[in-house]
Amino acid sequence: MVHAAAGEVRAEVPASCRAQIRAGAFTGQTAGLAPGFVQGNVIILPDSHAGDFLRFAQANPKPCPLLAVGEPGNPHLPSLGADIDIRTDLPRYRVFRDGIADADDPLEIGDIWRDDLVTFVIGCSFSFEEALIQDGLDVRHVSLGRNVPMYRSTIPLVPAGRFGGGMVVSMRPFKPADAIRAVQVTSRFPAVHGAPVHLTDPAAIGINDLMRADFGDDPVIGPGEIPVFWACGVTPQVAVEAAKPPIAIAHVPGHMLITDLRNARLAVI
Amino acid sequence: MVHAAAGEVRAEVPASCRAQIRAGAFTGQTAGLAPGFVQGNVIILPDSHAGDFLRFAQANPKPCPLLAVGEPGNPHLPSLGADIDIRTDLPRYRVFRDGIADADDPLEIGDIWRDDLVTFVIGCSFSFEEALIQDGLDVRHVSLGRNVPMYRSTIPLVPAGRFGGGMVVSMRPFKPADAIRAVQVTSRFPAVHGAPVHLTDPAAIGINDLMRADFGDDPVIGPGEIPVFWACGVTPQVAVEAAKPPIAIAHVPGHMLITDLRNARLAVI
Missing domain, CATH: 3.30.2040.10 (PSTPO5379-like domain)
Incomplete structure (x- = not known):
């Protein structure tokens, strides 16, 4: 894993972190990785539920500030990083079926990806x-x-x-x-x-x-x-428990998507 | 007393309020008068104590944010209002001698004004x-x-x-x-x-x-x-109790100096 020196913000660090996560070389919590760069909460939903969730996020911007929304079936999020593939770039995933989490938290989701899945990335503290x-x-x-x-x-x-x-x-x-x-x-x-x-x-x-x-x-x-x-x-994971979509995929808490966005650029003043 | 309609900020209102206070026609608390305009806490000290007080205010900006400082012996504060005469323009004054407040709170201080007095005006909540x-x-x-x-x-x-x-x-x-x-x-x-x-x-x-x-x-x-x-x-009135200057003159709490500054102009963003 690439760590930057204190105070240093190196543009290549997020992609390097993602590459190691994608290769299965890192499966832990992402706190402290890629300092200076935005990490995101992730929720992936079927297109049938995406419209409701978009309205939900818009109406609840404090818990659900949207940083990016993917196209249906497309696992890439170019506004957050050119190389991102959401099927492999989280250290660990949580899969909900009808609102109930699977017993196991997989390391990647290529085998359950579907053409109708929409990815939402939400700001993280x-x-x-x-x-x-x-x-x-x-x-x-x-x-x-x-x-x-x-x-x-x-x-x-x-x-x-x-x-x-x-x-x-x-x-x-x-x-x-x-x-x-x-x-x-x-x-x-x-x-x-x-x-x-x-x-x-x-x-x-x-x-x-x-x-x-x-x-x-x-x-x-x-x-x-x-x-x-x-x-x-x-x-959103609690909202998924209520909405009970046939499938929903999230990160395991603390195991976030590392993006190329800079934290400093999110400051409004 | 001139009251402005809700939401209305009329430039002539502060001077009109001061004129009535100066004439002795208003001696009460100033809350709600001249809406939209800054009111100030006042402390007047001998020149011998002014340097220490300036350093005190600079070191304690949260309780003592200075809006204006007068010249020694000069009762006017042109940056806060062209007509201001600090000897008459507060509804009621409190006079401290050796740090102890006089029993009576006078309506004006022309009779005790001195050529060495320096006026400090401090922001008000x-x-x-x-x-x-x-x-x-x-x-x-x-x-x-x-x-x-x-x-x-x-x-x-x-x-x-x-x-x-x-x-x-x-x-x-x-x-x-x-x-x-x-x-x-x-x-x-x-x-x-x-x-x-x-x-x-x-x-x-x-x-x-x-x-x-x-x-x-x-x-x-x-x-x-x-x-x-x-x-x-x-x-500052409590600090005067500690410093015990031979004379200090303040407003009675709530009986403030009404200025021509606009509240909105004090907002930093």
Whole structure:
């Protein structure tokens, strides 16, 4: 795997990472790979469900900010990288049939690809976490080498066709003054979930046990810190549980699509 | 008193308000007067203390954002309004001698004006409150017709010469999602205190009884709301208590200088 030196953003790194993932030489989580470049959440749906999902994403831009939409049956996403083949370029996939995940998470999906599948790539918090860390804030799960804690919340999503349900949120703990700074920094990145959706009382958004995450790792919260919640790109997987399409293919949380887009270019100011 | 219609910003309104205040026809709080125009906190100090105070303000820009500084002995502030005479244009003054406030708050200060007095005008939260309200947020004390609750906090100020102490903060309660939006809106206005300095636990910044304000009116907090704290332009009055200059003259909290500057021009984006 190609790692860039701290602060260095080398244009060839994302394609190099993808090549190794495509070859099966890397199957792990992608946090920390290709620093400076956008990573994406992925959801692949049959064309029969693509229109509803497009409307769903448009109506719920905080959890589902669309970075790219593929053409039906076409596994390439040239706006994110000339060489991308979505059938091989994620480290690990999760396959849902009628809304239920298969027991096994495959390393590639060429054998189940269909001519009617449409790929959606959705912004990921890795982009704004890089900005938080550059600002000097402690992003706890990153500094501890853990995955971000994610939760099913009761924050309602605007339904579209068969897609709906509650928003999935990710949580990062901060001291109050750092939480205020984190609101400012992440507000600059609306294409990767933007500002938080909630802070403090977890029960107010239906999270009854903050110390037990529904996805990712359980949190580590220090004294005097408050939980700050952001909309999360795992939300489409929960919406797929509700919509029950005959097939849907996503990334395994944390195992993202590495793109050629630069995080810095997603900042609105 | 001249009131403008909702949404209307008429250039002649500030001078008209000042003329009535100057004539003694208005001696009350200035909240809601001259909508769209900047109001300022005022602190007037002897030249012997002006250098230290300038350094103090520069080192503490969140509580003490300087909008204008007068020339020694000159009561005019042409950059804020051609007609301004600081000896008559505040509705009510507070006079401190050796750091202790006089029992009476005079309506003008011509009789105690000196050739060595320097006027400092500091941004006021009225400007960002207007932006919060235009955004659709409920600014509680405004909607209830009360003065904002203000508190002495233990947030340390950077000392300069004889000036120092703890920051005075103002508090506005919001539901968490509205608090996040309030951070965004007020971040656009660094010249009028900008983003909050704290939220949630009042004891973390030395406020032991949130329901009892040190200045202004006591708060009204609804269920599910969290307290959000901003740096406050009353801070210089507390610093004057510490510095104990032979004389210092301030506005009575809420009785501000109405200027010709437009709130909208203070927004950085």
